[in-house]
Structure formats: structure tokens, C-alpha cells
Amino acid sequence: MGGDHGPSVVIPAVAQACAGLPSDVRFLLHGDQAVLAAELARRPELAQRVEVRHADRVVAMDEKPAQALRRGKGTSMWNAVEALREGSAVAALSAGNTGALMAMSKLILRMTGDLDRPALVATLPTPRGFTTFLDVGANVDCDAERLIEFAVMGEAFHRAAHGVPRPTVALLNVGSEEMKGHEEVREANRLLREGGYDLNYQGFVEGDDLTGGAADVVVTDGFTGNVALKAMEGAARFITRELKISLTATLRGSLGAALARPALERFRDRLSPPPAAPLLGLKGMVLKCHGGASVAEYAHAVRVAVDLARSDFAGEIERNMRRRPAAAATEPGEAAAREVSE
């Protein structure tokens, strides 16, 4: 029911994603039975793969997390996350209210080990692959210990998602010298260097290294990470818009662009960020799809969820947590179940 468009995007997207997925991947759709049934009636091919679970209520996009928690039970978002806990789904995907999704997920699923709060991770393209970038907005205020948790979680995620055995890890800063930056980032740097963490830690990187590929995993607080991610998205939008204007301003440019169309399309695909970001650190896999996602983007998000569900990234995080110096005792993860839940 979530996001700007609700079932009118989610159900066609599930249909689109299903076309390329093995037949044992099945879906729970949480929401208003009547609305979902009407959409599903137009997609008979989904009958075998989809089960509707009725929910009376919906979390509003502008609800505050605390409010959403208080009246959350019985909403479609709550039920989607609850389906993970009870073992009837292996991943939950939502295009709804991010803060509410995070708060509910933490309450229902709980955190792995002694982790404090989930982190939202973004995947950025680089000339040689991808940068795993976190936190991109779940935690506005972060001390050094929080930044180190992000490093531990991000490293595990990068290994699971991209098959890199020993990802490099760096802290985002305003310069590469040890004395640069504020107290939290300098303290996190000191702890990562001297604290006995089993990480391939590289030190500080700067903003332009995010898409430059200087490190596999780049860690920052959720304020800086959110601003940097959106600033890059805005720059990419501005640049492609300017490119279009330049190319269509003259007949000669238009002819050139028509000839180069397949190349320009490859270029555009290469820039498209994955439309779903996992919340790291939970005992269960919750992904946030951006609220304005199109059918194609939501279908892409479904495929990302299926891929990640097969990658055991939660297990990687748990192992990383156990390998930390003086790590608190961790509890075993939830048993994996069969379905991708929405």
C-alpha cells in the first residue's frame, strides 16, 4: 500500500519481476483485500505466486515514527515485517514511510548482536564496480561507536552483495590527513586503526571518492550521508537534463544524439541507482524502495530483494559482529523462510 502510488505500481511491478524469477519465488501482499484483489484480477498469471494478507490500515507517508509505532499494529507495513519474524517471508520490501519502517522493523525483528540502530545503505556506481555507502539517513547523530558499527555492517553487506572477499573500508571526511574533520570521525579513525577490528581499513576518503571507487565501503553519519547521496542524485539529474538541452538545441546536435541513442541509453542505465536500499543490522531483511518508484524501478527493487535474500548478508553481519574485539554475545539469527513479503 506504500509509496506515492501504492498497489497500482506494486502489483504490475511484481508481475514484471516474476517474469524473470524462478517459480519458487512467491509473494505475500499486505494491504486492503478489495483494492489488491481488483489489481490482481488483471494479472491472472500472478494467481499461483501471490497470496494476499488483508490489512485494515496503512501507515501515512508523513506519520512520525513514534506515532506510527503506537498505532502500527495491523497496518500493512507492520504485517509485512511481522511476516519475517514469524518465518513466513525472508525479505520485506516497502515503498512507505522510512522512519516508520525503521522503527517497526527494530521493534518487531530486533537488532543483530548488540547493534544499536539499523543503518540505511546505498549502492553507488564507480569506474571499477560499486561503493557501499552508509548511513544515508537512518541516524542523524552518530558518535564514533556508531560509525564503527556502520563499518562492520557495511563490510559484511558488501561481501555478501558483491562477492568481494575482503572489502576495503574508509571513513568519509573533508581531507585525508589524520588531523582533519570533527571529533567523532577522528575518534572513529583512531579506533579503527588501533582497536583490533578485523577490517581492511584504509583511512579517510573525500566526497569525490564516493563515485571514484577509492574504497569498497564508505562510512559516514546519516546526516552527511543523506545530503551527499541526494546531492549526487540532484547533480546527475541536472547533468542529464543539461545534456538533453544541449543536444536538442541544434539540428546537428539532435542528429548526433539520434545516432548515439543506444550509447546514451547504456549511459543512462549505468547511472540508475538501485531503487531499493536494505536496512542493515536487523534480524531479518527489510528493504526500502523509494516512494516515487515507477513500475520498472519497483520491479528492479523486487529483484534486488530476491538477490539479497539469497546472499546471507545478515549472516555475514552476525559473523562480523562476533569477530569484533570485546564483542557482546550475539544471538542466532532467525530461521530463513520462503517468501518475499510486501
Next chain:
Amino acid sequence: MGGDHGPSVVIPAVAQACAGLPSDVRFLLHGDQAVLAAELARRPELAQRVEVRHADRVVAMDEKPAQALRRGKGTSMWNAVEALREGSAVAALSAGNTGALMAMSKLILRMTGDLDRPALVATLPTPRGFTTFLDVGANVDCDAERLIEFAVMGEAFHRAAHGVPRPTVALLNVGSEEMKGHEEVREANRLLREGGYDLNYQGFVEGDDLTGGAADVVVTDGFTGNVALKAMEGAARFITRELKISLTATLRGSLGAALARPALERFRDRLSPPPAAPLLGLKGMVLKCHGGASVAEYAHAVRVAVDLARSDFAGEIERNMRRRPAAAATEPGEAAAREVSE
């Protein structure tokens, strides 16, 4: 003497800039007499417009600000800033060590009114003009009062530099709702709304609004600002590189690109950021050119310095400072003089 290339860039750049400047714009070049004379010998056309002022020493690019201050007297950077104070130049431009330039400028020129520290400002292109974005790296830790100083300075700068009579001002945040963000940004928002400041204040904007043009002046702390600016620069580099690769991967793409070359060049020029950023809040005009600037970029920086020297932005800042509620008494600005100093 500063930057990665020193006089071998600065002197050809001054020559290039001079070609398009009125003959009454003259230059003081601070640095090693012998080195500068050798470069100048190849540019006889500069003889009437340039005066060399010998300096024995140079501030190293990696020197800490405090260290640069202690041994700064007599360096080319010190002398360039000192020339502003003594009234023999109206603007100082340096491609050298940013922290040292800021510390020396503050010590030699002092701040306007009761401003605390200079801010570094960037100019970003948007679909409808430019965004004035500050601080982009001079002040890593900023409380609410500091953010308000940036708003006051940035508004004055935008009016002077772009001729917008009443620029809109916004705070950078992770969402537009009042409750979003950390304490400093929420407190600054409250003060800007309720504190009686004579500013056209719009509230919060997000990272993608920087190049989206949602506000004329966007204010943030120097940590976030530096990261966001470099992240956008990195994204732009990545995107233009990917575009080039896509266009040259096939014969058809290459032909299209050749045809669209003038359009692609207009596109590239539109994206090029101004290579010089002024330090706001000083009693005197100091500009920082990026260290790796080419001859064309440094020449562009010289023209930016000349334009700003004619814009009275320091006077605008002073007037803004006086209009603040409960503003401290401000002192009159330094008398303007005739030359652009390096």
C-alpha cells in the same frame, strides 16, 4: 607561488585574463623575484600591468594553519593578503594552502563586524541560475549561530555577485519537515523564523535542491558542505567519463558524438564550476583558487576576482551585519584600492 604548478600557471593565466580586461586592471605578483622574472620575460605584454613584489618564502601546501601563521610573515601568501590591508590591492587570489590562507586572512584583515570566522562559498549551476552554497570547508563544527552568520553573509554575497535584490535563503537538511535534522540545524531554523532577521528565509531544503535551484542561498556546516560539494564534483566527473565511454564504445556512437561535439562542448562548459571561491566575512576580498587549476581555470579565477572586486560584496555583508537584530557595532570596511593582488 601557490597551488600545484606555481608561476608556470599563474603568469600565463594572468596574460590570458588580461586580454579581456580593461587596461586599468593591474596585478601585484608576490613570490620569488628570479622565478617570476624568468616567466615574465616570456610575456612582454604584461610589463605595463604587472608589478613583482619579492618574497623569500612560500607556505607549503601541507603546512598546518597554526604553523603557517607562526612562520608566515614574509611568505608570498602573507604579502598578498597584507597588500589588501595596506590598500595597495583590492582582491587577493591564491591557489595555495586553504587553511593557511584563511588563518592569515583573518589575522591580517580581521573579520567584518562581530563575525567569528570566514566561510568558503561555492557557486553551483541550476536550471534557472546559480546557488550560493556555504560553508564548503572552512568551519567543520558549526552551531546555530554560525549557521545564521553564513545565511547573513551568503545572502549579501548572492545579491552582490548575481544582482538578485532579495535572494531566498534555506538551510540544508535531510527533509523539509520542522522536526528533521540535528539540534543545530533545527535551532538555526527556529532562530531564522523567529529571530527578526531581515532575510527571505524559506526553511529546509535537501541535497538535490542544491542543483535544483529551490533557493538562491543554501547554508550548511563546513563538513557537510565540503562533502556534498566534492560528492557532486565526483558524480559529474564519473558521469562525463561514462558518457565518453558509452559514446566511443561503438562506431555509431562515435559518429553521433562527433556530430554532437559543439553541443557536448556547450554542455561541458555549463557544468564547469567557477574555479575560485571567495572567503566571506573578512574586511577585504580574498579568493581561493583550487590547487590543481589549469591556465584557463586560473585565468577564469582572475576574471571572477575582478568581477567581485567591482561588486561591493564586502559592503553588502557589512550592511547585512548592521541589519541583524541586536547586531554588535560594526567598523567601516577598508578603503578600496586599485590592484588585484597575487
